[in-house]
Amino acid sequence: MAKQLIALTVNGDPYEVAVSPHQTLLEVMRDSLNLTGTKRGCTAGSCGVCTVNGEQGEVILSCLALAVEWDGRSVTTVEGVEEGNELHPIQKSFLEHGAVQCGFCTPGLIMSAKALLDVNTSPSETDINEAMAGVICRCTGHIKVKKAIKEAASVLREREVNHGES
Amino acid sequence: MAKAKIKNNVPTKSRTKEDLAVVGKNWSRLDGADKVSGRSIFADDVRLPGMLFAKVVRSPYPHARIISIDTSEAEALPGVKAVITPEDAKDIWIGISQPLLPTENVTHVGHEVAAVAAMSEEIAAQAAALIKVEYERLPELLDVEKALKEDAPQLHEKAALNIGWQQEEEHGDPDAVFAECDVIREDTYITNPSHNCYAEYHVCVADFTKPGKLKMWTPTQTAHLFQQSLAAGFKLPASDVRLLTLNTGGGFTGRTSTRPHHFLAALLSRKAGKPVRLRAAGDEEFIMCRAGGKVIYKLRSGASKDGKLKVIEADLLFDTGAYIESQMIVTLLTSKYIHALYPIEASRYRGRLVHTNHLPYYFHHGGGIAQFQFALGQHVDALAREMGMDPVEFNLLNAVEEGHTTMEGAHYASCGLKECIEKTAAMAGWNDKYGKLPKFKGIGIGIGAMASGAKGLYKHDTSAAFVKVTEDGKASLFVGLPDMGQSSHTTMAIICAEVLGILPTDITVISGDTDTDPLDIGAFTQRGTFNTGNATKNAAIDARDQLAKTAANILEVDEAQLVFRDGKVYPEGQEDKAIAFAKVVYKTLHSREGRFVMGRGFYNSPLEKGTMAYSFGAQIAEVTVDPGTGVVTVDKMTASHDVGRAINPRVVEGQIDGQIFSGMSQVLYEETLMEDGQVMNPSRLDYKMPRAFEMPEVDHIIVESIDPNGPFGAKEVGEGPIVCTMQAIANAVTNAIGDQVTEMPLAPWRVIRAIKD
Ligand code: FES
Numbered sequence: 008m009a010k011q012l013i014a015l016t017v018n019g020d021p022y023e024v025a026v027s028p029h030q031t032l033l034e035v036m037r038d039s040l041n042l043t044g045t046k047r048g049c050t051a052g053s054c055g056v057c058t059v060n061g062e063q064g065e066v067i068l069s070c071l072a073l074a075v076e077w078d079g080r081s082v083t084t085v086e087g088v089e090e091g092n093e094l095h096p097i098q099k100s101f102l103e104h105g106a107v108q109c110g111f112c113t114p115g116l117i118m119s120a121k122a123l124l125d126v127n128t129s130p131s132e133t134d135i136n137e138a139m140a141g142v143i144c145r146c147t148g149h150i151k152v153k154k155a156i157k158e159a160a161s162v163l164r165e166r167e168v169n170h171g172e173s
Numbered sequence: 174m175a176k177a178k179i180k181n182n183v184p185t186k187s188r189t190k191e192d193l194a195v196v197g198k199n200w201s202r203l204d205g206a207d208k209v210s211g212r213s214i215f216a217d218d219v220r221l222p223g224m225l226f227a228k229v230v231r232s233p234y235p236h237a238r239i240i241s242i243d244t245s246e247a248e249a250l251p252g253v254k255a256v257i258t259p260e261d262a263k264d265i266w267i268g269i270s271q272p273l274l275p276t277e278n279v280t281h282v283g284h285e286v287a288a289v290a291a292m293s294e295e296i297a298a299q300a301a302a303l304i305k306v307e308y309e310r311l312p313e314l315l316d317v318e319k320a321l322k323e324d325a326p327q328l329h330e331k332a333a334l335n336i337g338w339q340q341e342e343e344h345g346d347p348d349a350v351f352a353e354c355d356v357i358r359e360d361t362y363i364t365n366p367s368h369n370c371y372a373e374y375h376v377c378v379a380d381f382t383k384p385g386k387l388k389m390w391t392p393t394q395t396a397h398l399f400q401q402s403l404a405a406g407f408k409l410p411a412s413d414v415r416l417l418t419l420n421t422g423g424g425f426t427g428r429t430s431t432r433p434h435h436f437l438a439a440l441l442s443r444k445a446g447k448p449v450r451l452r453a454a455g456d457e458e459f460i461m462c463r464a465g466g467k468v469i470y471k472l473r474s475g476a477s478k479d480g481k482l483k484v485i486e487a488d489l490l491f492d493t494g495a496y497i498e499s500q501m502i503v504t505l506l507t508s509k510y511i512h513a514l515y516p517i518e519a520s521r522y523r524g525r526l527v528h529t530n531h532l533p534y535y536f537h538h539g540g541g542i543a544q545f546q547f548a549l550g551q552h553v554d555a556l557a558r559e560m561g562m563d564p565v566e567f568n569l570l571n572a573v574e575e576g577h578t579t580m581e582g583a584h585y586a587s588c589g590l591k592e593c594i595e596k597t598a599a600m601a602g603w604n605d606k607y608g609k610l611p612k613f614k615g616i617g618i619g620i621g622a623m624a625s626g627a628k629g630l631y632k633h634d635t636s637a638a639f640v641k642v643t644e645d646g647k648a649s650l651f652v653g654l655p656d657m658g659q660s661s662h663t664t665m666a667i668i669c670a671e672v673l674g675i676l677p678t679d680i681t682v683i684s685g686d687t688d689t690d691p692l693d694i695g696a697f698t699q700r701g702t703f704n705t706g707n708a709t710k711n712a713a714i715d716a717r718d719q720l721a722k723t724a725a726n727i728l729e730v731d732e733a734q735l736v737f738r739d740g741k742v743y744p745e746g747q748e749d750k751a752i753a754f755a756k757v758v759y760k761t762l763h764s765r766e767g768r769f770v771m772g773r774g775f776y777n778s779p780l781e782k783g784t785m786a787y788s789f790g791a792q793i794a795e796v797t798v799d800p801g802t803g804v805v806t807v808d809k810m811t812a813s814h815d816v817g818r819a820i821n822p823r824v825v826e827g828q829i830d831g832q833i834f835s836g837m838s839q840v841l842y843e844e845t846l847m848e849d850g851q852v853m854n855p856s857r858l859d860y861k862m863p864r865a866f867e868m869p870e871v872d873h874i875i876v877e878s879i880d881p882n883g884p885f886g887a888k889e890v891g892e893g894p895i896v897c898t899m900q901a902i903a904n905a906v907t908n909a910i911g912d913q914v915t916e917m918p919l920a921p922w923r924v925i926r927a928i929k930d
């Protein structure tokens with residue numbers, strides 16, 4: 008089948024890449040662009056490790072997204088979350104609260120948490136539960152993950168306040 | 174000059190937390206920044222020049238004779254670089270009894286028959302579909318109890334009645350003790366097939382392009398045993414097989430031995446002359462993994478009327494599937510845990526591994542022990558209730574204590590079991606709740622023991638470590654222990670830092686390459702913190718001894734008076750005289766001797782068999798059962814664990830959390846539904862595990878019994894907690910509905926049936 012050239016922006020970097028119509032965003036990022044931070048799990052939408060964020064900050068399972076549909080669009084992956092050379096408050100919080108064990112699901116958890124906290128820095132328990140429901144983490148039991156998200160939320164809230172004052 | 178002994182950091186009971194500089198504080202994992210930013214490399218991320226992609230052809234039948242294999246169309250497909258069939262795999266064995274590819278019969282669904290390597294995963298899949306295999310169906314063994322019948326077909330010539338392995342053990346005189354008992358109880362429990370479901374699917378990259386040299390990147394709990402197994406399979410010297418571990422996306426007892434895909438990728442790489450990646454696709458993950466099979470536990474025990482447990486008898490029947498490689502470990506382990514918790518007078522054990530036409534089963538998280546405790550914990554709980562005793566009271570009356578030696582010889586140099594039970598019961602408010610809760614609310618307790626290490630499975634149980642100290646006052650620590658997420662590398666850095674008096678963040682842990690790693694049997698049987706921890710400590714002490722000579726010279730004191738702490742070295746009580754650690758390193762190198770500081774150490778249990786340390790724990794579960802649907806909600810878990818010493822307390826909590834998740838998941842949700850030898854729910858949508866919103870609140874209690882043989886008193890937290898979880902939840906469900914659910918998982922339909930009966 009004929010390949011199609013698409014223009015895809017990942018973490019602010021513009022790429023032009025030839026993709027087959029059936030190739031997923033996950034495959035193109037990992038295999039054509041060598042961006043392996045986003046993990047490959049079930050490739051069937053059931054584990055969440057491949058989660059990235061779309062332009063509007065929406066949660067995308069990149070294993071279910073067809074690359075051709077992303078022509079002219081942009082995504083953020085776990086490789087694009089850091090702020091300059093600093094870890095993002097969510098990343099820092101995950102690290103400091105022991106929310107990372109094997110780390111294989113971590114990119115999915117971080118991107119799900121980011122999608123939530125980008126629009127809501129005062130999430131309820133239910134908000135967090137719902138936002139994280141798409142990612143299976145076998146190691147942490149989600150307990151420290153939830154704690155890390157709550158702590159990150161408070162850091163981000165403070166930042167909003169300071170930002171508002173300045 | 175007599176060899177001076179420097180101040181020893183070996184902890185004693187009197188050693189307080191304040192004496193320790195870095196052990197016992199919360200440290201973030203050293204590889205954490207990489208893990209949260211997508212920089213960590215896992216095997217599926219490895220890209221090699223010219224790398225090919227593999228696909229395996231698998232049997233669709235549980236039992237069949239292979240009549241023919243036609244690979245011609247696959248071989249003609251452009252982009253296909255190698256095809257292998259049983260012809261190519263002659264004389265390659267996995268373990269003792271399994272040929273890599275079957276020459277005559279396939280014995281389970283998913284059994285590997287052929288494999289291809291091609292330029293892309295897509296072409297490989299196309300090629301695999303073009304391989305035509307003709308089969309003749311054979312009679313199938315799909316039930317472990319039926320497989321034992323006289324008239325059942327026999328799967329392996331050497332396994333009469335399909336029993337592949339049997340272990341029997343007796344201690345004391347069980348019949349005589351039973352005769353003395355006032356109460357005797359019998360129960361039968363079942364645990365069903367399950368799957369480890371780690372986040373990282375099965376994958377390996379093999380590079381066998383240089384003749385006689387195999388390189389492999391793959392997730393593992395034990396690079397050492399993988400190296401040995403691949404070397405034996407390919408008849409190579411072990412040092413010509415190089416295992417590269419990188420990160421491992423979870424272990425859960427499921428990555429302790431090689432599987433066919435490791436050998437197939439290597440064989441394809443050798444044939445194609447290119448590196449090959451082989452990864453499980455979708456439902457293949459449920460075939461390549463092979464976690465636990467069905468187990469039937471018949472338990473009988475007796476007690477005196479004053480509540481003393483006197484004798485336990487266990488008869489375990491394991492569906493072991495089509496082949497046995499190392500699964501006999503499960504009978505070795507379960508036979509030990511019959512004595513572990515109670516000082517009984519006699520015991521009898523029989524464990525049988527029975528062949529069926531299911532895939533070869535190994536172990537799910539908990540290694541067979543946690544699943545056995547699901548049965549034993551419920552049985553003992555029922556016995557206590559039968560005698561009118563409160564289960565907490567019963568456990569406190571019977572629990573083992575420090576100094577106890579079990580009937581099979583395990584000695585408890587430290588033991589905080591009673592403390593665990595008491596503290597957990599107090600924190601959970603047991604006395605206010607047990608027997609006082611409304612209908613369909615329940616509370617239950619589970620207790621457990623766990624060895625740190627398992628000498629006897631192999632002749633030695635050795636871990637080794639090197640420490641290289643650099644001029645800038647930092648150090649590199651080389652260990653062969655994999656980190657599958659349990660933060661073991663950071664734990665080792667903390668131990669090393671404590672001895673050298675520097676910070677864990679000053680230490681780079683180097684691991685994951687059998688060419689450079691010192692030997693380590695691996696991260697299983699909860700041996701990491703204790704064995705590799707002791708090895709690390711010994712290596713660090715060796716390095717510190719070398720530095721102490723220099724420092725003693727400069728400070729003109731005896732080496733024995735030196736303290737290494739906070740990046741400084743000083744005579745005890747004279748911190749004002751301190752010299753910087755980095756300066757001592759510098760002076761050691763820039764001396765006439767020119768010594769480069771390298772410490773080495775190893776640890777192996779000094780016993781003929783068994784380990785020096787055992788951990789203990791207790792958990793209390795609180796549940797709500799919906800009488801209409803049978804759904805069990807876990808409302809709260811209170812968990813204590815006697816870890817000896819918490820090297821990194823937050824990691825200890827994380828381990829407890831993860832095991833509560835996994836225990837709850839196994840006892841309530843997880844089951845690979847088998848029909849005609851097929852896994853009917855091979856996906857993460859259909860094979861249920863708890864999501865974030867289903868997790869209960871967890872309260873942690875860390876008990877520190879300071880083990881005299883552990884590094885700074887530490888034991889394990891790697892698998893001890895999960896041993897308590899399943900039984901605690903099951904006992905809480907019993908408490909809620911008034912009847913035992915004897916089959917795991919406690920799926921809603923099983924709970925409803927128990928309520929209705
Ligand atoms: S890889 Fe599992 S949901 Fe995408």
Ligand code: FES
Nearest residue numbers: 109112144145146
């Ligand atoms: S940290 Fe291992 S699966 Fe989440």
